[in-house]
Amino acid sequence: xxxRALRGRVLRYAADPAEQGAAARRYDEDGAILIKNGxxxxxxxxxxxxxxxxxxxxxxxxxLLLPGFVDCHLHxxxxxxxxSYGAELIDWLQKYxxxxxxxxxxxxxxxxxxxxxxxxxxRNGTTTACAYSAVYPVSAEAVFVEADRRxxxxxxxxxxxxxxxxxxLRDTPRSGYEQSKAxxxxxxxxxxxxxxxxxxxxxxxxxxxLEAAGALAREHPSCYVQTHLDENHREIAWVKELFPxxxxxxxxxxxxxxxxxxxxxxxxxxxxxRERERLxxxxxxxxxxxxxxxxLGSGPYDLxxxxxxxxxxxxxxxxxxxxxxxxxxxxxxxxxxxxxxLRGQRLPADEAFHMATRGGALALGLADKxxxxxxxxxxxxxxxxxxxxxxxxxxxxxxxxxxxxxxxxMTLGDDRAVRETYVMGEASRPKGSSEPTQ
Ligand SMILES: [Zn+2]
Numbered sequence: 001x002x003x004r005a006l007r008g009r010v011l012r013y014a015a016d017p018a019e020q021g022a023a024a025r026r027y028d029e030d031g032a033i034l035i036k037n038g039x040x041x042x043x044x045x046x047x048x049x050x051x052x053x054x055x056x057x058x059x060x061x062x063x064l065l066l067p068g069f070v071d072c073h074l075h076x077x078x079x080x081x082x083x084s085y086g087a088e089l090i091d092w093l094q095k096y097x098x099x100x101x102x103x104x105x106x107x108x109x110x111x112x113x114x115x116x117x118x119x120x121x122x123r124n125g126t127t128t129a130c131a132y133s134a135v136y137p138v139s140a141e142a143v144f145v146e147a148d149r150r151x152x153x154x155x156x157x158x159x160x161x162x163x164x165x166x167x168x169l170r171d172t173p174r175s176g177y178e179q180s181k182a183x184x185x186x187x188x189x190x191x192x193x194x195x196x197x198x199x200x201x202x203x204x205x206x207x208x209x210l211e212a213a214g215a216l217a218r219e220h221p222s223c224y225v226q227t228h229l230d231e232n233h234r235e236i237a238w239v240k241e242l243f244p245x246x247x248x249x250x251x252x253x254x255x256x257x258x259x260x261x262x263x264x265x266x267x268x269x270x271x272x273x274r275e276r277e278r279l280x281x282x283x284x285x286x287x288x289x290x291x292x293x294x295x296l297g298s299g300p301y302d303l304x305x306x307x308x309x310x311x312x313x314x315x316x317x318x319x320x321x322x323x324x325x326x327x328x329x330x331x332x333x334x335x336x337x338x339x340x341x342l343r344g345q346r347l348p349a350d351e352a353f354h355m356a357t358r359g360g361a362l363a364l365g366l367a368d369k370x371x372x373x374x375x376x377x378x379x380x381x382x383x384x385x386x387x388x389x390x391x392x393x394x395x396x397x398x399x400x401x402x403x404x405x406x407x408x409x410m411t412l413g414d415d416r417a418v419r420e421t422y423v424m425g426e427a428s429r430p431k432g433s434s435e436p437t438q
Pocket of ligand 1: 266
């Protein structure tokens with residue numbers, strides 16, 4: 001039985017600021033989080049929370065304590081694909097990704113890569129992520145093993161691909177189904193691990209494989225489904241060629257039972273009105289990956305359209321490493337802000353931080369466990385320093401309130417602003433490798 005308290009400026013959201021503005025924010029200037037056996041026992045004003053408490057207190061003042069960040073889309077085997085030059089989606093997959101992902105067949109490579117990825121997430125304050133592995137079960141297994149060892153809540157899927165990829169990177173409808181099934185039996189619901197059924201996208205899965213993925217989703221309704229939708233014009237044209245009978249890209253997934261409240265659809269940039277209607281009525285989640293959308297030239301996500309009251313679409317935020325260019329959700333927020341500016345839209349700091357915490361948890365149906373720090377929730381916490389760099393400290397001199405401070409953090413912050421990351425109440429941020437070297 002371990003009990004400890006974290007003290008600092010405590011910030012979290014009780015509602016969506018896109019609906020309720022600043023009233024959605026809960027902020028305690030002198031706050032505390034009381035943690036027992038990895039779960040939040042109490043949170044709020046320090047005087048109240050710490051009354052009658054005489055155990056260990058870790059004092060993080062003057063820093064901010066928030067729920068650990070939630071990253072709803074990334075690719076585990078792409079930590080050495082990130083920063084590959086000069087290609088849009090299809091060329092980028094063929095030239096870089098489909099070469100690199102072959103290495104994930106080797107258990108030692110997959111294990112080293114998974115350890116690096118999870119270290120890097122924790123260094124950036126991300127405590128939960130939805131990760132695609134490579135096609136090889138060993139690649140998914142490696143992420144599960146590392147996540148479980150660190151007690152991180154992760155959602156992991158074995159990528160299914162049975163066409164339009166190099167032979168060595170292909171499974172079959174049957175093997176993809178059976179390998180996924182074995183991983184579900186081994187990991188889904190085990191401690192903090194969950195499985196996502198993961199057909200990469202309609203181009204690399206035959207109708208038979210999509211049918212097998214749909215069968216998995218029916219047989220395991222508590223599993224997630226993750227795939228890509230409407231990222232790039234060439235991709236969309238190719239899907240049209242491969243599925244001439246489908247009215248649009250979303251219908252390809254819909255026909256196979258792959259839309260729904262546990263479906264996480266990466267990108268969703270170039271959607272038709274019918275597709276918006278189908279995503280909204282199926283309660284599926286669109287995953288906004290701004291650094292990737294800019295880097296691969298895919299285009300800007302339309303957040304305002306996702307809030308159209310006729311077809312409101314749940315939206316989550318994600319890095320999409322390695323098409324994305326940063327592991328940091330702070331960097332992702334600012335690139336999200338810039339992306340939306342290109343559409344004449346705004347992303348207030350409260351909305352960005354909500355998306356990266358409670359919003360992500362809601363998208364995953366996990367808001368009772370992560371993203372809020374409400375009593376009873378799992379104690380995943382990030383500690384942020386708004387004066388982490390000279391430029392941040394200098395700008396912070398003129399900050400007047402918490403909203404301006406959050407905007408400074410998302411505009412100038414990165415892993416250097418993360419002082420500590422707690423996983424189930426345990427300090428877990430790796431020390432060392434990304435600190436500045438003398
Ligand atoms: Zn992706």
